[in-house]
Amino acid sequence: MTRGALTLPEIGSQAEALEAAWRQLNAQGAWVRKYLSDATFEEVVFIGSGSSYYQAQTMATTFRLWLGRSAIALPSSDVFLFRDQSVARGRKTLLVGVSRSGESSEVLLALDSVKDLADWTTCGITCYEQSRLGTMTECLVSPLGQEQSTVMTKSFSSMTFMMQAAIAQAAGDALPAQMEDVLALDGDVVARAKTFSDDLVQANDFNKYIYLGMGAYFGLAQEVCLKLKEMSYVWTESFGTLEFRHGPKSVVEPGTLVCLLVSEGAREYELKVAEEMKEFGAFVLLVTAAAGADTEFADAVFEVGGAALSDEARAVLYLPALQYLGFYTAMKRGVDPDHPRNLTQVVKI
CATH class of the missing domain: 3.40.50.10490 (Glucose-6-phosphate isomerase like protein; domain 1)
Structure with missing residues (x-):
């Protein structure tokens, strides 16, 4: 196959x-x-x-x-x-x-x-x-x-x-309607994410991968970090966005991809961290509801839409681009993302 x-x-x-x-x-x-x-x-x-x-x-x-x-x-x-x-x-x-x-x-x-x-x-x-x-x-x-x-x-x-x-x-209240809005957005996000991530992987070679997120996006940052690790066998880490500044940022250098899942609730603070990583030589990828003047410093920006939605409702829209990132990294490295080594679909004790 x-x-x-x-x-x-x-x-x-x-x-x-x-x-x-x-x-x-x-x-x-x-x-x-x-x-x-x-x-x-x-x-x-x-x-x-x-x-x-x-x-x-x-x-x-x-x-x-x-x-x-x-x-x-x-x-x-x-x-x-x-x-x-x-x-x-x-x-x-x-x-x-x-x-x-x-x-x-x-x-x-x-x-x-x-x-x-x-x-x-x-x-x-x-x-x-x-x-x-x-x-x-x-x-x-x-x-x-x-x-x-x-x-x-x-x-x-x-x-x-x-x-x-x-x-x-x-x-x-209005929360079920927000989830319906997510449904309306998701198909377009998935379609755009495929080309975006494929192009990003083909155009770059990274030696370190860091994923950052806060609030509802902290668990997502850990997940997309794991996706890349499972599919392509590259070493990658995830952190709370502001926590990354307290020691772990020492690993950042040219060749490091820093991917930030940007919330609207803490956007100003999170983008300050991303700008700092850019100054250290990182390639900065932002996944965000909407690009703006405050994101122009970044090397790549993927917009998911839904800026008027709560950060939590918008959460799953952040996943497709970063799942594809793991997939295309594996393909570029000659690895089969369908059957990662040492792994099974069900883990039993």
């Missing part, structure tokens, strides 16, 4: 996966009311492993802001191995398992570890309704998130979007 034959169309079909997730969510309104709308839960804990943990971070951030209630994201293993160190005892807790396959051992072990605890309730989100996760607890299901490739691309986008849309429905 041709290298990348699985991953490329999966990245390219995520707009359809988001649409299907939206339709499915509208059919699962009872799930939203039962779990997300229940304000008696004193703590909501989103868990996942690898990419699923990174999307759990974005989900928890969105939940805290839009619903004004306590929520955290944890690696699945923290719950079944270090539960009392990670979650305060004696609180009514909702545990939300996040797993593309629904078969990740650590997620299943975490849910199983609390099944007999009176203060804990479980639910989940997956792409496979008949998976172990899907049958052991009630789940949202992203029907077109299923993938053949090892790396998560459209599954990550569609599950993140679906959970955010569920939170938006629980919150009400």
Whole structure:
């Protein structure tokens, strides 16, 4: 099979996966009311492993802001191995398992570890309704998130979007309409991202890759960092944007790609960091709602649109260009992004 034959169309079909997730969510309104709308839960804990943990971070951030209630994201293993160190005892807790396959051992072990605890309730989100996760607890299901490739691309986008849309429905007000706006934008973003990233990779050779993000974009920065590492085997790191200035920036030099996921809420501060990295010799890539006079210093800018939307609603629009960046870097290096070495689609203990 041709290298990348699985991953490329999966990245390219995520707009359809988001649409299907939206339709499915509208059919699962009872799930939203039962779990997300229940304000008696004193703590909501989103868990996942690898990419699923990174999307759990974005989900928890969105939940805290839009619903004004306590929520955290944890690696699945923290719950079944270090539960009392990670979650305060004696609180009514909702545990939300996040797993593309629904078969990740650590997620299943975490849910199983609390099944007999009176203060804990479980639910989940997956792409496979008949998976172990899907049958052991009630789940949202992203029907077109299923993938053949090892790396998560459209599954990550569609599950993140679906959970955010569920939170938006629980919150009400104008938030569901914002998620519909994201659906309207996504197809064009995916189409433009393909050419943008291919051209960027072909025109440049980088020896270091750094991804920066804050708020809802911190989990995304970790995810796109992982995508590049999984697909192309290059070493890359991710940091909170302003935290990068406190020591890690020492690695920046000519040949370093610094990619910043720019929020509107902290745009002024984040762009100051990017300008500083440019002064150190970095190639600066900005993914942002809209370019402006304040982004003219950057070497490359990808606009996703939706500047009037909240940063959280716009989150999944940042993914396609950076998923393609990982894909085309792998292809340029002669690596098969469909079958990364040492990796399997499902991680079991």
